Amino acid sequence: MLRPDYPIKTVRLLLRPFETTDLDDVLAYRKLPEVNRYLYSEPSDRVDAAERLAKQVDQCELTDEGQELVLAVVLPEADRVVGEVGLTWHSQEHRQAEIGYVFHPDFQGKGYAREAAAVLLDLGFDGLGLHRVQATCDSRNEPSWRLMERLGLCREAHFKECEIFKGEWRGVFVYAMLADEYRKLK
Numbered sequence: 001m002l003r004p005d006y007p008i009k010t011v012r013l014l015l016r017p018f019e020t021t022d023l024d025d026v027l028a029y030r031k032l033p034e035v036n037r038y039l040y041s042e043p044s045d046r047v048d049a050a051e052r053l054a055k056q057v058d059q060c061e062l063t064d065e066g067q068e069l070v071l072a073v074v075l076p077e078a079d080r081v082v083g084e085v086g087l088t089w090h091s092q093e094h095r096q097a098e099i100g101y102v103f104h105p106d107f108q109g110k111g112y113a114r115e116a117a118a119v120l121l122d123l124g125f126d127g128l129g130l131h132r133v134q135a136t137c138d139s140r141n142e143p144s145w146r147l148m149e150r151l152g153l154c155r156e157a158h159f160k161e162c163e164i165f166k167g168e169w170r171g172v173f174v175y176a177m178l179a180d181e182y183r184k185l186k
Protein backbone atom coordinates (compact mmCIF):
# COMPACT_ATOMS: atom_id res chain seq x y z
CA MET A 1 0.00 0.00 0.00
CA LEU A 2 1.37 3.43 -0.94
CA ARG A 3 -0.29 6.72 0.01
CA PRO A 4 2.35 9.43 -0.35
CA ASP A 5 2.03 12.88 1.23
CA TYR A 6 1.72 15.49 -1.51
CA PRO A 7 3.25 17.57 -2.87
CA ILE A 8 6.59 15.76 -3.06
CA LYS A 9 9.37 18.33 -3.39
CA THR A 10 12.67 17.75 -5.15
CA VAL A 11 15.43 20.30 -5.73
CA ARG A 12 13.68 21.93 -8.70
CA LEU A 13 10.27 20.22 -8.99
CA LEU A 14 6.99 19.43 -7.27
CA LEU A 15 5.23 16.10 -7.83
CA ARG A 16 1.52 15.96 -7.06
CA PRO A 17 -1.69 14.25 -8.22
CA PHE A 18 -3.13 15.54 -11.48
CA GLU A 19 -5.98 18.08 -11.39
CA THR A 20 -8.56 18.62 -14.13
CA THR A 21 -7.27 22.19 -14.47
CA ASP A 22 -3.97 20.75 -15.79
CA LEU A 23 -5.61 20.05 -19.16
CA ASP A 24 -3.89 22.82 -21.17
CA ASP A 25 -0.46 21.83 -19.87
CA VAL A 26 -1.07 18.11 -20.51
CA LEU A 27 -2.48 18.70 -23.99
CA ALA A 28 0.58 20.79 -24.86
CA TYR A 29 2.75 17.64 -24.78
CA ARG A 30 0.20 14.86 -25.40
CA LYS A 31 -0.77 16.38 -28.76
CA LEU A 32 2.78 16.24 -30.13
CA PRO A 33 3.74 13.43 -32.57
CA GLU A 34 7.33 13.33 -31.28
CA VAL A 35 6.15 12.70 -27.72
CA ASN A 36 3.94 9.79 -28.84
CA ARG A 37 6.52 8.33 -31.24
CA TYR A 38 7.44 5.41 -28.94
CA LEU A 39 4.31 5.38 -26.76
CA TYR A 40 1.32 3.14 -27.45
CA SER A 41 -0.80 6.29 -27.56
CA GLU A 42 -1.40 8.52 -30.59
CA PRO A 43 -1.27 12.34 -30.47
CA SER A 44 -4.24 13.49 -28.38
CA ASP A 45 -6.86 16.04 -29.18
CA ARG A 46 -8.50 17.98 -26.33
CA VAL A 47 -11.21 15.34 -25.80
CA ASP A 48 -8.71 12.44 -25.58
CA ALA A 49 -6.46 14.41 -23.26
CA ALA A 50 -9.40 15.32 -20.99
CA GLU A 51 -10.49 11.65 -20.81
CA ARG A 52 -6.99 10.52 -19.89
CA LEU A 53 -6.66 13.30 -17.33
CA ALA A 54 -10.01 12.45 -15.70
CA LYS A 55 -8.65 8.95 -14.96
CA GLN A 56 -5.24 10.18 -13.84
CA VAL A 57 -6.75 12.52 -11.25
CA ASP A 58 -7.58 9.48 -9.11
CA GLN A 59 -4.30 7.61 -9.72
CA CYS A 60 -2.52 9.06 -6.72
CA GLU A 61 -2.17 5.99 -4.47
CA LEU A 62 -1.52 2.26 -4.77
CA THR A 63 -3.81 0.05 -2.74
CA ASP A 64 -3.67 -3.10 -4.87
CA GLU A 65 -1.49 -4.71 -7.51
CA GLY A 66 -2.37 -3.84 -11.09
CA GLN A 67 -2.86 -0.16 -10.23
CA GLU A 68 -0.77 2.71 -11.57
CA LEU A 69 0.29 5.78 -9.63
CA VAL A 70 0.60 8.76 -11.98
CA LEU A 71 1.98 12.10 -10.85
CA ALA A 72 2.06 15.51 -12.47
CA VAL A 73 5.52 17.04 -12.52
CA VAL A 74 5.31 20.78 -11.85
CA LEU A 75 8.14 23.21 -12.49
CA PRO A 76 7.34 25.99 -10.00
CA GLU A 77 9.46 28.59 -11.79
CA ALA A 78 7.36 28.06 -14.96
CA ASP A 79 4.12 27.59 -12.97
CA ARG A 80 3.05 24.64 -15.13
CA VAL A 81 2.98 20.88 -15.49
CA VAL A 82 5.99 19.91 -17.62
CA GLY A 83 5.53 16.14 -17.63
CA GLU A 84 4.35 13.08 -15.78
CA VAL A 85 5.81 9.99 -14.16
CA GLY A 86 4.12 6.69 -13.34
CA LEU A 87 4.67 3.64 -11.16
CA THR A 88 2.68 0.51 -12.07
CA TRP A 89 2.48 -2.11 -9.31
CA HIS A 90 2.74 -5.41 -11.14
CA SER A 91 2.86 -7.89 -8.26
CA GLN A 92 2.42 -7.69 -4.51
CA GLU A 93 3.71 -11.25 -3.98
CA HIS A 94 6.85 -10.72 -6.06
CA ARG A 95 7.24 -7.03 -5.08
CA GLN A 96 7.66 -5.86 -8.67
CA ALA A 97 6.70 -2.60 -10.38
CA GLU A 98 7.45 -0.61 -13.51
CA ILE A 99 8.25 3.06 -13.97
CA GLY A 100 7.42 5.34 -16.89
CA TYR A 101 7.78 9.00 -17.83
CA VAL A 102 6.63 11.53 -20.43
CA PHE A 103 7.90 15.12 -20.65
CA HIS A 104 7.18 18.15 -22.81
CA PRO A 105 10.06 18.57 -25.31
CA ASP A 106 10.65 22.14 -24.10
CA PHE A 107 11.51 20.66 -20.70
CA GLN A 108 13.62 17.71 -21.87
CA GLY A 109 17.41 17.76 -21.79
CA LYS A 110 17.47 19.50 -18.41
CA GLY A 111 17.53 16.55 -16.04
CA TYR A 112 13.92 17.08 -14.91
CA ALA A 113 12.80 13.59 -15.98
CA ARG A 114 15.64 12.06 -14.03
CA GLU A 115 14.88 14.17 -10.96
CA ALA A 116 11.21 13.14 -11.06
CA ALA A 117 11.82 9.48 -11.88
CA ALA A 118 14.23 9.20 -8.93
CA VAL A 119 11.22 9.97 -6.71
CA LEU A 120 9.45 6.92 -8.16
CA LEU A 121 12.39 4.73 -7.15
CA ASP A 122 12.19 6.16 -3.61
CA LEU A 123 8.43 5.56 -3.48
CA GLY A 124 8.79 2.07 -4.88
CA PHE A 125 11.68 0.80 -2.80
CA ASP A 126 11.20 2.77 0.44
CA GLY A 127 7.43 3.36 0.33
CA LEU A 128 6.12 0.16 -1.20
CA GLY A 129 8.95 -2.16 -0.17
CA LEU A 130 9.60 -3.40 -3.70
CA HIS A 131 12.25 -5.95 -4.54
CA ARG A 132 12.67 -5.00 -8.22
CA VAL A 133 11.69 -2.03 -10.37
CA GLN A 134 11.62 -2.44 -14.12
CA ALA A 135 11.46 -0.06 -17.07
CA THR A 136 10.99 -0.96 -20.71
CA CYS A 137 11.30 1.02 -23.91
CA ASP A 138 11.53 0.75 -27.66
CA SER A 139 15.18 -0.01 -28.44
CA ARG A 140 15.24 3.09 -30.71
CA ASN A 141 14.14 5.37 -27.86
CA GLU A 142 17.61 6.45 -26.84
CA PRO A 143 16.53 9.31 -24.53
CA SER A 144 14.47 6.78 -22.57
CA TRP A 145 17.10 4.08 -22.16
CA ARG A 146 19.79 6.65 -21.45
CA LEU A 147 17.59 7.97 -18.65
CA MET A 148 17.20 4.44 -17.26
CA GLU A 149 20.99 4.12 -17.20
CA ARG A 150 21.42 7.52 -15.53
CA LEU A 151 18.98 6.35 -12.85
CA GLY A 152 21.17 3.30 -12.27
CA LEU A 153 18.97 0.62 -13.85
CA CYS A 154 20.77 -2.20 -15.70
CA ARG A 155 19.87 -3.49 -19.13
CA GLU A 156 18.66 -7.07 -18.65
CA ALA A 157 17.28 -7.90 -22.07
CA HIS A 158 16.90 -6.85 -25.66
CA PHE A 159 13.92 -8.56 -27.24
CA LYS A 160 14.50 -8.10 -30.96
CA GLU A 161 11.48 -7.51 -33.21
CA CYS A 162 9.20 -8.85 -30.49
CA GLU A 163 6.09 -6.91 -31.49
CA ILE A 164 4.48 -5.00 -34.29
CA PHE A 165 4.26 -1.41 -33.15
CA LYS A 166 2.57 1.30 -35.20
CA GLY A 167 2.89 -0.85 -38.32
CA GLU A 168 6.49 -2.03 -37.98
CA TRP A 169 8.56 -4.49 -35.98
CA ARG A 170 10.17 -3.12 -32.92
CA GLY A 171 12.68 -4.27 -30.37
CA VAL A 172 12.25 -3.73 -26.65
CA PHE A 173 14.89 -3.11 -24.00
CA VAL A 174 14.16 -4.27 -20.45
CA TYR A 175 15.98 -2.45 -17.67
CA ALA A 176 15.71 -3.07 -13.93
CA MET A 177 17.06 -2.22 -10.50
CA LEU A 178 16.96 -4.45 -7.41
CA ALA A 179 16.40 -3.16 -3.89
CA ASP A 180 20.00 -4.00 -2.92
CA GLU A 181 21.33 -2.02 -5.87
CA TYR A 182 19.07 0.93 -4.97
CA ARG A 183 20.38 0.94 -1.39
CA LYS A 184 24.00 0.89 -2.59
CA LEU A 185 23.34 3.93 -4.81
CA LYS A 186 21.71 5.94 -1.98
Ligand SMILES: CC(C)(COP(=O)(O)OP(=O)(O)OC[C@H]1O[C@@H](n2cnc3c(N)ncnc32)[C@H](O)[C@@H]1OP(=O)(O)O)[C@@H](O)C(=O)NCCC(=O)NCCS
Pocket residue numbers: 034035036038039100101102103104107108109110111112113114115136137138141143144146147150
Ligand atom coordinates in the same frame (compact mmCIF):
# COMPACT_ATOMS: atom_id res chain seq x y z
C1 LIG B 1 12.29 9.78 -22.14
C2 LIG B 1 12.33 11.23 -21.69
C3 LIG B 1 11.46 11.44 -20.45
C4 LIG B 1 13.81 11.58 -21.34
O1 LIG B 1 13.89 12.95 -20.96
P1 LIG B 1 15.30 13.71 -20.82
O2 LIG B 1 15.00 15.12 -20.59
O3 LIG B 1 16.18 13.35 -21.96
O4 LIG B 1 15.93 13.01 -19.51
P2 LIG B 1 16.70 13.68 -18.27
O5 LIG B 1 15.77 14.41 -17.40
O6 LIG B 1 17.49 12.59 -17.64
O7 LIG B 1 17.65 14.75 -18.94
C5 LIG B 1 18.89 14.33 -19.41
C6 LIG B 1 19.55 15.39 -20.24
O8 LIG B 1 19.51 16.63 -19.57
C7 LIG B 1 20.85 17.16 -19.49
N1 LIG B 1 20.89 18.04 -18.32
C8 LIG B 1 20.95 19.39 -18.40
N2 LIG B 1 20.93 19.92 -17.17
C9 LIG B 1 20.89 18.89 -16.29
C10 LIG B 1 20.86 18.83 -14.87
N3 LIG B 1 20.86 19.93 -14.12
N4 LIG B 1 20.80 17.60 -14.30
C11 LIG B 1 20.80 16.49 -15.03
N5 LIG B 1 20.83 16.49 -16.42
C12 LIG B 1 20.87 17.70 -17.02
C13 LIG B 1 21.70 15.92 -19.47
O9 LIG B 1 23.03 16.21 -19.85
C14 LIG B 1 21.00 15.06 -20.49
O10 LIG B 1 21.30 15.53 -21.79
P3 LIG B 1 21.81 14.53 -22.94
O11 LIG B 1 20.67 13.56 -23.17
O12 LIG B 1 22.06 15.44 -24.09
O13 LIG B 1 23.02 13.86 -22.40
C15 LIG B 1 11.88 12.19 -22.82
O14 LIG B 1 12.67 11.97 -23.95
C16 LIG B 1 10.40 11.99 -23.22
O15 LIG B 1 9.49 12.47 -22.54
N6 LIG B 1 10.16 11.32 -24.37
C17 LIG B 1 8.81 11.17 -24.92
C18 LIG B 1 7.99 10.16 -24.15
C19 LIG B 1 8.70 8.82 -24.06
O16 LIG B 1 9.19 8.27 -25.05
N7 LIG B 1 8.75 8.30 -22.82
C20 LIG B 1 9.42 7.04 -22.53
C21 LIG B 1 8.60 5.88 -22.91
S1 LIG B 1 9.47 4.34 -22.60
